Amino acid sequence: MPAPSSLRSLPGAPVALAGPLVVSAPAALGRESRWLRRVLEAGTGWRVDVVAPSTPADVVLETDPSLRRAAGAAVEGAYRLVVADGVVRVTGDGGAGVFYGLQTLRQLLPDETLRRAPVLAAAQGSSAGRVRRRTGALRIEPVAVVDAPQFAWRGVHLDVSRHFMPKSFLFDLVDLAAFHKLNVLHLHLTDDQGWRVEIERYPRLVEVGAWRRRSPLGHARERRFDREPHGGYYTKDDLREVVAFAAERHVVVVPEIDMPGHVVAAIAAYPELGHSGRPIEVGTRWGVYRHVLNLEPSTIRFFHDVVHEVCEIFPGPYFHIGGDECPTVEWRRSERARAIMAAEGFDDPRRLQGWFSAQIAPAIASHGKRLVGWDEILEAGAPEDAVVMSWRGLEGGVTAASRGHDVVMVPEEWLYFDWSYADDPAEPLAIRGPTPVEKVYGFDPVPAGIPDDRRDRVLGAQCQLWTEYVKTPERAEYQYFPRLCAFAEAVWSQPTLTGARSYPMFEPRLSRHLRRLAALGVNYRPLEGPTPGQSRTWRRPPARGAPPR
Numbered sequence: 001m002p003a004p005s006s007l008r009s010l011p012g013a014p015v016a017l018a019g020p021l022v023v024s025a026p027a028a029l030g031r032e033s034r035w036l037r038r039v040l041e042a043g044t045g046w047r048v049d050v051v052a053p054s055t056p057a058d059v060v061l062e063t064d065p066s067l068r069r070a071a072g073a074a075v076e077g078a079y080r081l082v083v084a085d086g087v088v089r090v091t092g093d094g095g096a097g098v099f100y101g102l103q104t105l106r107q108l109l110p111d112e113t114l115r116r117a118p119v120l121a122a123a124q125g126s127s128a129g130r131v132r133r134r135t136g137a138l139r140i141e142p143v144a145v146v147d148a149p150q151f152a153w154r155g156v157h158l159d160v161s162r163h164f165m166p167k168s169f170l171f172d173l174v175d176l177a178a179f180h181k182l183n184v185l186h187l188h189l190t191d192d193q194g195w196r197v198e199i200e201r202y203p204r205l206v207e208v209g210a211w212r213r214r215s216p217l218g219h220a221r222e223r224r225f226d227r228e229p230h231g232g233y234y235t236k237d238d239l240r241e242v243v244a245f246a247a248e249r250h251v252v253v254v255p256e257i258d259m260p261g262h263v264v265a266a267i268a269a270y271p272e273l274g275h276s277g278r279p280i281e282v283g284t285r286w287g288v289y290r291h292v293l294n295l296e297p298s299t300i301r302f303f304h305d306v307v308h309e310v311c312e313i314f315p316g317p318y319f320h321i322g323g324d325e326c327p328t329v330e331w332r333r334s335e336r337a338r339a340i341m342a343a344e345g346f347d348d349p350r351r352l353q354g355w356f357s358a359q360i361a362p363a364i365a366s367h368g369k370r371l372v373g374w375d376e377i378l379e380a381g382a383p384e385d386a387v388v389m390s391w392r393g394l395e396g397g398v399t400a401a402s403r404g405h406d407v408v409m410v411p412e413e414w415l416y417f418d419w420s421y422a423d424d425p426a427e428p429l430a431i432r433g434p435t436p437v438e439k440v441y442g443f444d445p446v447p448a449g450i451p452d453d454r455r456d457r458v459l460g461a462q463c464q465l466w467t468e469y470v471k472t473p474e475r476a477e478y479q480y481f482p483r484l485c486a487f488a489e490a491v492w493s494q495p496t497l498t499g500a501r502s503y504p505m506f507e508p509r510l511s512r513h514l515r516r517l518a519a520l521g522v523n524y525r526p527l528e529g530p531t532p533g534q535s536r537t538w539r540r541p542p543a544r545g546a547p548p549r
């Protein structure tokens, strides 16, 4: 999971692995071999020794740059995994390919080895007398797997603004994304309801902007509120740690600083960024606010400074400027905005958003990064080499690709995992829905309307988790899993080789895969529906009478 391009059983005896396990790897695969040692030692209790290539070994890691072409792959991450003749051999097109081969190897081992401490070894080491002969040996049937990703951008997004998520969850999410061969973590770090990244030059962004007075209770449309302050933020070192942890797992972190809308938390911290000049509070309701950034040179400079500090934390090639849902009411009344419109000859105030992006773009480019934005940036006039995230449907992606932009498909109807799984009162409160696993599985990252000669503009796809209704890591896991497994297959696996995607063929494999998620400790939603602990409506059943639901 996700399905490999090809998997073939080989003749011969199973390969038995036992501790102390010897792994050979060239120095260039130090990152992958160290990671393998950590996960295997944790899950099996074996000692794992990493030795130089050509030393006899149980597991051989190697690279072969010609593999990508051989696998017919356009993007990095191809691998071949051969289990035969007493050896597990993992050949990658580079470090990423080797890493994905090793993730596949983990799925060939017993689910128990995915745990954080050994349960097999503990059972075998007990004095109960039911000990198997070859202590700790695990057998893998001979097999050859050849595999390569279909798309370069296989993303998972998390909104940490609406509800702050502890750093520990970012590590778990990266681990789970990488387990499913995803390679981008998009962090939505700022929004109306909370600013979550420390900026040294402007300390009030977190001192003030990271905290809100209260939050909605129930659905936003009920207009009820709790009385609990909420907040939190990541220090620069927290985020550097997340970036380094992700890099060890071949995951790139893309930061998003949303502008020029979705900025109430920033204006609360620095009212001079807004239009009234008066203090406002960090957002406490969900939805779109009319407050946007003013277009003064000082505000542009402020956000240049923010961009520079954020770029220093995140070494990856992308910087997301948001650009979604930006009302123009304040600009229509602003003298400065009207002067820019007149000078630039704009007849639509939405073009001011494009103007704003154009002011910010050089700061991003000066760090050698590419600008990414939500599909509204198309209407506003997107910088030429901007990457567009098509969220309001498929059309944004089609338009962007036709205009020569690179595109990441993220359409809400399929890939917004804050939507419910089912129209069922037992489901926890969600913004809307439903988006069942089956629908996600059927998602095709290349929309039908894209001209053939622009198909390669689709870098890939990404699943989103907005957190208005998601307060905890446990609930986040519920929303992601198992939809994320279906998503991973849609964005990794070649449809030509898995056949036209058939959910009835996928579901038994997914069912089997849920046991792996259970071993990993994921709070996934069972295919039949939420457990009593996950359900919104479950009540202790009467002593006699109807069964619980």
Ligand code: ACM
Pocket (backbone or CB within 6 Å): 324, 325, 374, 391
């Ligand atoms: C979005 O959902 N506003 C990108």
